[in-house]
Amino acid sequence: MTAKRGVLFDVDGTLVDTTYLHAVAWWEALRQHDEDVPMAQIHRAIGMGSDKLLDHLLGGDRDTSDDERMSTAHDVLYGAWWERLRPLPGAADLLRACADRGLAVVLASSAQGAELGKLRKVIDADDVITAATSSADAAESKPAPDILQAALDQSGVDPEHSVFVGDAVWDVKAAGKLGIPCIGLACGGTSADELAAAGAVETYPDPAALLAALDRSVIKKLLD
Structure with missing residues (x-):
């Protein structure tokens, strides 16, 4: 066979x-939760899932209680670009x-x-x-x-x-x-x-x- x-x-x-749109959406989602991460660092993490991306950018030993809200914020912000x-x-x-x-x-x-x-x-x-x-x-x-x-x-x-x-x-x-x-x-x-x-x-x-x-x-x- x-x-x-x-x-x-x-x-x-x-x-x-889509890469830079994801980067901008994550940048804004993080800022909404008082996490100020440089765009270049976010760009290099694009391609990971949201769980790994947040650990990669913010550290695995942090308080993760806002993770779901940050991920949802990214999805909403990125979704505004879908038609374009x-x-x-x-x-x-x-x-x-x-x-x-x-x-x-x-x-x-x-x-x-x-x-x-x-x-x-x-x-x-x-x-x-x-x-x-x-x-x-x-x-x-x-x-x-x-x-x-x-x-x-x-x-x-x-x-x-x-x-x-x-x-x-x-x-x-x-x-x-x-x-x-x-x-x-x-x-x-x-x-x-x-x-x-x-x-x-x-x-x-x-x-x-x-x-x-x-x-x-x-x-x-x-x-x-």
């Missing part, structure tokens, strides 16, 4: 231009190009259900998406590999015949825990050097650049 081959994609910051979200260059075309080559296309997202629905509309490539995860599918958020494992389970893709595409150091670390090669895209604001240092096997500026190099990339090896 031939192993199912596929490409897993992070969504926020990888396919849809835009795909990153080449996002839908990249997904379709992978599907055209016979690869399963899987969204490995930890967004909540309604948010994921909006992100999928923004990408506008549902006709080629094999499976998509949401926050409900993972017990633990990145850099834990739970969401990637859920994406593999839902799609039936063989982990030994898969590649993950993400934009954050946390994406690269999560993929590494499952032994999956990770391509890093710098369109989420993390530099190519940082992504490579975390273990990304290749880096590109955005989905369009990966699309242009697709048949020279590590994704091509899935077809060999």
Whole structure:
């Protein structure tokens, strides 16, 4: 039996231009609860789940009684941008190009259900998406590999015949825990050097650049 081959994609910051909106929403949510954290620190934490993000930014030994309220404040502030979200260059075309080559296309997202629905509309490539995860599918958020494992389970893709595409150091670390090669895209604001240092096997500026190099990339090896 031939192993199912596929490409897993992070969504926020990888396919849809949301990273800085999340950073601003967290910055304001934290300020509402008297936590003044520099924006650059928040940006570097984007990609973690809210529980890990708050521990990372505020320390794990703090009073956590306001965590749920801060997370809710972030969701409300970020939600105000939903109708203005835009795909990153080449996002839908990249997904379709992978599907055209016979690869399963899987969204490995930890967004909540309604948010994921909006992100999928923004990408506008549902006709080629094999499976998509949401926050409900993972017990633990990145850099834990739970969401990637859920994406593999839902799609039936063989982990030994898969590649993950993400934009954050946390994406690269999560993929590494499952032994999956990770391509890093710098369109989420993390530099190519940082992504490579975390273990990304290749880096590109955005989905369009990966699309242009697709048949020279590590994704091509899935077809060999």
